[in-house]
Amino acid sequence: MTLPRLVIRNLSCGRGERALFRDLDMTLEAGEAARILGENGSGKTTLLRTLGGLQSPLAGDIEWQSATPSDDGEPILLQDDLCFIGHENALNGALTPVENLDVLMRLSARRVTEKRIVETLTDLGLKRVARRPCERLSAGQKRRASLARLWLTDAPLWLLDEPASALDVDARGVLCARIDSHVSAGGVVVFTTHEELAIANGSVRRVELAPC
Amino acid sequence: MLSVFWAVLRRDLLLAFRQRGVLVHHLLFFVLVVALFPLGTGADAAVLVTVSPALIWMAVLLAALLSLQRLFRPDYEDGTLEQYVLSPEPLALIALAKVVAYWLASGLVFVLASPLLVLLLGVPAHAVPVIMASLLLGTPTLGLVGAIGTALTLSLPRAGLLLSLLIFPLYVPVLIFGAGAMRAAISGLPSAGALYLLGALLALGITTAPFAIAAALKISLE
Numbered sequence: 001m002t003l004p005r006l007v008i009r010n011l012s013c014g015r016g017e018r019a020l021f022r023d024l025d026m027t028l029e030a031g032e033a034a035r036i037l038g039e040n041g042s043g044k045t046t047l048l049r050t051l052g053g054l055q056s057p058l059a060g061d062i063e064w065q066s067a068t069p070s071d072d073g074e075p076i077l078l079q080d081d082l083c084f085i086g087h088e089n090a091l092n093g094a095l096t097p098v099e100n101l102d103v104l105m106r107l108s109a110r111r112v113t114e115k116r117i118v119e120t121l122t123d124l125g126l127k128r129v130a131r132r133p134c135e136r137l138s139a140g141q142k143r144r145a146s147l148a149r150l151w152l153t154d155a156p157l158w159l160l161d162e163p164a165s166a167l168d169v170d171a172r173g174v175l176c177a178r179i180d181s182h183v184s185a186g187g188v189v190v191f192t193t194h195e196e197l198a199i200a201n202g203s204v205r206r207v208e209l210a211p212c
Numbered sequence: 213m214l215s216v217f218w219a220v221l222r223r224d225l226l227l228a229f230r231q232r233g234v235l236v237h238h239l240l241f242f243v244l245v246v247a248l249f250p251l252g253t254g255a256d257a258a259v260l261v262t263v264s265p266a267l268i269w270m271a272v273l274l275a276a277l278l279s280l281q282r283l284f285r286p287d288y289e290d291g292t293l294e295q296y297v298l299s300p301e302p303l304a305l306i307a308l309a310k311v312v313a314y315w316l317a318s319g320l321v322f323v324l325a326s327p328l329l330v331l332l333l334g335v336p337a338h339a340v341p342v343i344m345a346s347l348l349l350g351t352p353t354l355g356l357v358g359a360i361g362t363a364l365t366l367s368l369p370r371a372g373l374l375l376s377l378l379i380f381p382l383y384v385p386v387l388i389f390g391a392g393a394m395r396a397a398i399s400g401l402p403s404a405g406a407l408y409l410l411g412a413l414l415a416l417g418i419t420t421a422p423f424a425i426a427a428a429l430k431i432s433l434e
Contacts, residue, residue, distance in 0.1 A: 053297075054298065054433055054434070055433070079300040080300045084295070087291065088291025090291040092223075092227065092292060095226065099223070102219070103219050103220065104295055106219040107220075107295050107296060107301065107306070108298075109216070109300045
């Protein structure tokens with residue numbers, strides 16, 4: 001069995017024609033995390049969106065080597081192995097966290113029982129609001145509900161854009177522990193944060209985006 | 213693969229049910245456009261019957277334009293659209309599920325409300341089945357075509373006017389054959405030809421529009 005691996009070669013990303021950064025080289029092996037650093041507007045979100053495939057790079061390429069053996073001979077693409085948590089929570093205000101998560105998991109081609117979703121939300125301290133419309137949740141609660149995907153998914157590659165925003169100290173600790181356990185189990189994580197996330201075991205690479 | 217279709221369809225129908233006030237607004241808009249028209253033309257029954265096909269279809273077009281704005285906009289704003297595009301499942305299938313749910317919650321409601329409205333305009337009762345059939349075949353096409361336009365204009369802040377400029381020309385065939393079927397039915401002529409053409413347009417729409425919507429959504433997110 002091969003280990004998962006993310007290889008980035010000579011990557012230049014930008015908005016429109018204007019490049020935000022150029023020639024990024026990075027190889028992330030199984031069990032490695034990368035924290036993307038850079039000032040506001042340096043292209044952190046753009047990098048994550050490009051890695052996920054939401055926008056195409058200006059130059060360079062991104063290669064994902066999957067560890068999952070494919071059963072029908074078709075290659076496993078990055079999309080199959082991906083859990084992407086963006087700036088927005090992807091929660092619809094009129095639906096409850098349980099309903100939102102159910103659809104989000106199905107969209108990532110993973111089926112999770114409702115019982116498991118409720119259990120996960122309970123563990124994250126959202127038991128009382130699990131069946132309340134998301135528009136009535138606080139910003140921190142919404143973020144937690146959105147991050148619950150990290151406990152529900154078995155995807156090896158995580159792309160997290162400011163996962164700790166709006167979280168309190170406790171929740172941030174829980175998130176760090178989860179990223180840690182994922183990395184220890186051989187996952188690959190690329191994330192951006194403004195504040196340091198204390199990740200103990202796994203090695204966290206710091207990647208600075210230099211404006212060009 | 214089909215499970216994602218049902219999941220998205222169920223989600224959007226649930227949303228439509230939770231936000232049923234919006235549906236009522238669209239239906240009221242549709243009814244009011246038709247109901248206000250006779251106040252402008254006077255109470256000449258013959259005139260009303262003559263213009264009723266055009267009137268019903270224009271009301272449907274306007275109501276569709278109004279309701280289409282909300283098809284992808286909430287998902288675009290809350291980040292769910294990113295998850296659709298990132299999904300390993302085919303985006304065209306997800307887009308089709310959204311349009312089907314949209315049609316069930318708006319187009320179908322217009323179809324069901326139409327008999328009352330056309331009778332109000334004095335259209336003979338024998339024409340009602342054909343009128344309903346033409347709306348039943350025509351409104352899904354309006355939804356599919358409109359969804360392409362909505363998806364294309366998503367990233368623009370005030371897309372309403374541009375959307376209408378973009379999709380109204382594409383609505384012309386549906387308008388011609390839809391109103392044509394109604395006119396034929398009212399004057400007692402065979403209307404099957406126009407209905408068949410509406411059906412053909414719908415078949416073309418269902419098979420090709422989802423791919424165009426998917427491509428447009430990707431462009432809007434770039």
